Amino acid sequence: xxxxxxxxxxxxxxxxxxxxxxxxxxxxxxxxxxxxxxxxxxxxxxxxxxxxxxxxxxxxxxxxxxxxxxxxxxxxxxxxxxxxxxxxxxxxxxxxxxxxxxxxxxxxxxxxxxxxxxxxxxxxxxxxxxxxxxxxxxxxxxxxxxxxxxxxxxxxxxxxxxxxxxxxxxxxxxxxxxxxxxxxxxxxxxxxxxxxxxxxxxxxxxxxxxxxxxxxxxxxxxxxxx
Amino acid sequence: xxxxxxxxxxxxxxxxxxxxxxxxxxxxxxxxxxxxxxxxxxxxxxxxxxxxxxxxxxxxxxxxxxxxxxxxxxxxxxxxxxxxxxxxxxxxxxxxxxxxxxxxxxxxxxxxxxxxxxxxxxxxxxxxxxxxxxxxxxxxxxxxxxxxxxxxxxxxxxxxxxxxxxxxxxxxxxxxxxxxxxxxxxxxxxxxxxxxxxxxxxxxxxxxxxxxxxxxxxxxxxxxxxxxxxxxxxxxxxxxxxxxxxxxxxxxxxxxxxxxxxxxxxxxxxxxxxxxxxxxxxxxxxxxxxxxxxxxxxxxxxxxxxxxxxxxxxxxxxxxxxxxxxxxxxxxxxxxxxxxxxxxxxxxxxxxxxxxxxxxxxxxxxxxxxxxxxxxxxxxxxxxxxxxxxxxxxxxxxxxxxxxxxxxxxxxxxxxxxxxxxxxxxxxxxxxxxxxxxxxxxxxxxxxxxxxxxxxxxxxxxxxxxxxxxxxxxxxxxxxxxxxxxxxxxxxxxxxxxxxxxxxxxxxxxxxxxxxxxxxxxxxxxxxxxxxxxxxxxxxxxxxxxxxxxxxxxxxxxxxxxxxxxxxxxxxxxxxxxxxxxxxxxxxxxxxxxxxxxxxxxxxxxxxxxxxxxxxxxxxxxxxxxxxxxxxxxxxxxxxxxxxxxxxxxxxxxxxxxxxxxxxxxxxxxxxxxxxxxxxxxxxxxxxxxxxxx
Numbered sequence: 064x065x066x067x068x069x070x071x072x073x074x075x076x077x078x079x080x081x082x083x084x085x086x087x088x089x090x091x092x093x094x095x096x097x098x099x100x101x102x103x104x105x106x107x108x109x110x111x112x113x114x115x116x117x118x119x120x121x122x123x124x125x126x127x128x129x130x131x132x133x134x135x136x137x138x139x140x141x142x143x144x145x146x147x148x149x150x151x152x153x154x155x156x157x158x159x160x161x162x163x164x165x166x167x168x169x170x171x172x173x174x175x176x177x178x179x180x181x182x183x184x185x186x187x188x189x190x191x192x193x194x195x196x197x198x199x200x201x202x203x204x205x206x207x208x209x210x211x212x213x214x215x216x217x218x219x220x221x222x223x224x225x226x227x228x229x230x231x232x233x234x235x236x237x238x239x240x241x242x243x244x245x246x247x248x249x250x251x252x253x254x255x256x257x258x259x260x261x262x263x264x265x266x267x268x269x270x271x272x273x274x275x276x277x278x279x280x281x282x283x284x285x286x287x288x289x
Numbered sequence: 290x291x292x293x294x295x296x297x298x299x300x301x302x303x304x305x306x307x308x309x310x311x312x313x314x315x316x317x318x319x320x321x322x323x324x325x326x327x328x329x330x331x332x333x334x335x336x337x338x339x340x341x342x343x344x345x346x347x348x349x350x351x352x353x354x355x356x357x358x359x360x361x362x363x364x365x366x367x368x369x370x371x372x373x374x375x376x377x378x379x380x381x382x383x384x385x386x387x388x389x390x391x392x393x394x395x396x397x398x399x400x401x402x403x404x405x406x407x408x409x410x411x412x413x414x415x416x417x418x419x420x421x422x423x424x425x426x427x428x429x430x431x432x433x434x435x436x437x438x439x440x441x442x443x444x445x446x447x448x449x450x451x452x453x454x455x456x457x458x459x460x461x462x463x464x465x466x467x468x469x470x471x472x473x474x475x476x477x478x479x480x481x482x483x484x485x486x487x488x489x490x491x492x493x494x495x496x497x498x499x500x501x502x503x504x505x506x507x508x509x510x511x512x513x514x515x516x517x518x519x520x521x522x523x524x525x526x527x528x529x530x531x532x533x534x535x536x537x538x539x540x541x542x543x544x545x546x547x548x549x550x551x552x553x554x555x556x557x558x559x560x561x562x563x564x565x566x567x568x569x570x571x572x573x574x575x576x577x578x579x580x581x582x583x584x585x586x587x588x589x590x591x592x593x594x595x596x597x598x599x600x601x602x603x604x605x606x607x608x609x610x611x612x613x614x615x616x617x618x619x620x621x622x623x624x625x626x627x628x629x630x631x632x633x634x635x636x637x638x639x640x641x642x643x644x645x646x647x648x649x650x651x652x653x654x655x656x657x658x659x660x661x662x663x664x665x666x667x668x669x670x671x672x673x674x675x676x677x678x679x680x681x682x683x684x685x686x687x688x689x690x691x692x693x694x695x696x697x698x699x700x701x702x703x704x705x706x707x708x709x710x711x712x713x714x715x716x717x718x719x720x721x722x723x724x725x726x727x728x729x730x731x732x733x734x735x736x737x738x739x740x741x742x743x744x745x746x747x748x749x750x751x752x753x754x755x756x757x758x759x760x761x762x763x764x765x766x767x768x769x770x771x772x773x774x775x776x777x778x779x780x781x782x783x784x785x786x787x788x789x790x791x792x793x794x795x796x797x798x799x800x801x802x803x804x805x806x807x808x809x810x811x812x813x814x815x816x817x818x819x820x821x822x823x824x825x826x827x828x829x830x831x832x833x834x835x836x837x838x839x840x841x842x843x844x845x846x847x848x849x850x851x852x853x854x855x856x857x858x859x860x861x862x863x864x865x866x867x868x869x870x871x872x873x874x875x876x877x878x879x880x881x882x883x884x885x886x887x888x889x890x891x892x893x894x895x896x897x898x899x900x901x902x903x904x905x906x907x908x909x910x911x912x913x914x915x916x917x918x919x920x921x922x923x924x925x926x927x928x929x930x931x932x933x934x935x936x937x938x939x940x941x942x943x944x945x946x947x948x949x950x951x952x953x954x955x956x957x958x959x960x961x962x963x964x965x966x967x968x969x970x971x972x973x974x975x976x977x978x979x980x981x982x983x
Contacts, residue, residue, distance in 0.1 A: 120915070121374075139915045142889055146962070219890075219962050 073181030073271055074278045087270045092178045094263030099174040102256040106130055106164055108249030117240045130163035148218025155206045181271040189260050196253045204231045365823035371398035379774055381838045382444045382458055388831030389439035391460055396785050396838055399810055399826035407469045407478050408439025408462050415932035420941035428481040431465055440464040443494055443835040451498040451565040451779035455843035459503045461493025468494050468505050472541055474847050477857055480542050485628040486513040486530050486550055492561030498569055502533040506574050510555035514626030520583040529553035549617040549629040554696045555581055560653045565779055566660030568678040573663050574606040577650040604644035612641045637697050643685055644694060646703040648674055653719035658779050661745050666717040666730055673717055673730055677708040709756040713739040721776035723783030723813055726750030731768040737761040738788055740820055751816055760818040764788040764809050765796050772836040786811040789833055797827045805829035848916045850936030866910040866938035881905045887920045887933055888912040890962035898971040901948040908940045921956025924970055930956055948974035
């Protein structure tokens, strides 16, 4: 049991070795730390923006998505959407928004854990944080698609606006509106978290692989001698 | 685990990281507020300096010649034309005369922006059409009688240190002696006070330099408190008055309990102005008919127009309002019709009021921006007579001249208080000021605006000699008031001037025998004789009197109501406002409560059923927050029409005393499905019997 655990979390660094080459071991830790702080902080920054422009809205309508809530002209956009039979935006991704903050805290802790696992298994802990940006976009796309394709056929403008897939990124259009969607600061923080984690793993491997291999050789040798 | 390593890691990295997170979570909301800053993609197009090509000059010349425009016309057009989407620099708040309203006009484009309903029910704004118990109707009652119109004369913007602050607007109703308070956040009338002493007024409204008081001067003397006395008792029982309405800025209301009036002799008090700077603390009121003529042309007496103009001099009333306030607070006022009045003997004993002779039957009295001079326009005399506040103060300090009027009010010596007299022309009425040491006076009979120079510290601001007529610009026709940009404040802007011409005669297409007023815009930015008319604006909705022109960026108007469920009467969120999901119709005996929401493009509920004779209380919340997403709500046949501006909550009550099926609908074209925004109000007839009606 202790052996398996040891294999999973990898070798500890001898004190002498740590003192001798402090930065070799600190570097991955620093990268992971910055990465997860960015991820945690991204809760407070918008992940996605959409601007909707139409003649009668000279100042535009704005929608801003955070991981856990929507802000901007939600009421007005919902009001307009009801004409084409689109469900209120508040009904989209309700589960995701409810758990997002906990999920990010969990990812934060997992990446923190990765710093303490000195074996290749550390990557497993970081997988959620690494894939999170992609998962966010896929989820956003799926919800927009679902909402766009499931318009109420009894809506007042159902004859004029047929079910459609809204544009998740870049320029799109619906009715008299031109839409512009782009990723926000929070999203780029999550991407930076993933990127820094990858770089962190490079240094992680450089620091711990020699130790890991040496230990393995030592234990193989012990096994052989036994 | 390596204990040392772990503790170091915690100490050096994890703890600071956690601290950073905590700090971020505190700081982030601020950062995020900036993050959400709305950047518009398109953005406004910058105006580039233009240079006309020979081809464009040719086009322009051709159009000008085809339309018979001269170069001055082209320049005038360039000075006043507003391209679509461009906003005016000033807003003119004009009285609406007999319309009982206020008009807001953009300057220099002279486009009518909107009217504000004040003393007259106005259906677009839903003002006075909210059922049987509409508070507007209550506010318009006089002695229990609904008086559904007003003769608005003089608007007064609230002031701070003698400058317009853009928060409140007051206006007087000459016909019925009322003063209204308009909130310039939502441009709606919030309060109407009826003067308990007199039926009609004139010098209303004007404000003291920090809007401590909204002053209402009277006009035609009567028995104070709506009493009766025959014309033979004129001298003993008829009286003039001036009322100081205390304005409670925090509440946005006139505080009637802190307000008081001054009894004045039965001369006809006319226009008035508050002192400022050097003359702060004073109120100046002109008067005519110090002859106390009682008319009676039908009895062979001289008519008022002759009898009231017989004497050479009338009296400029000089009132120390701070002394008056002190006397009121000291309990020296007498109650008349339940309202405190400082009587003439108190005014005389406490040195509150002095008279200065003024050439007969003048009209406007206007104080210069520094407060130093008081300009009285002669009306029947071709001069403006300029009084010096320093001389007035010195004359008062010097003690009695031994002269009083018939009521014992001390009269100062004319020569001791007058600084200058400037001959301008026929029929000088009102005066405004600029930033170049000029004054502008309307000449009614000459149909002209006179530019003339002030003296004292103003003399150095322009090249001309002080106290001299500089130029006259003809206007069309019969100019009454005039209004320069912030031209009655302590810092006039000296840009635009409106001639409020009473007759338009041939200026516009004929509109039947009733012709529009002519608001003429003059460019007064120049000096000397340069003062051209650059625009004519017909105003066919009433005969305005005074107006004030405020820099548009001083107004802090709301774009929509701050929250959904807003009550404009209290300027607060109203807990009674139905929210989405709370709609419904409930009954308590014969009282029916309707809770409704309005949103593009439906009312909820769409069917409301009551029994004939029910008293219906109807609440509607406009669930809208987009600018201009206004709805209306009318019930035909029931005299009900509301304007439901975004976020607004309205409650109205009426008795469903006419059976039948009444469509109700949105009266403001709100959306593509506006026509569908309707419902049915079913009033089940009594004849159906109770079983069928349940």
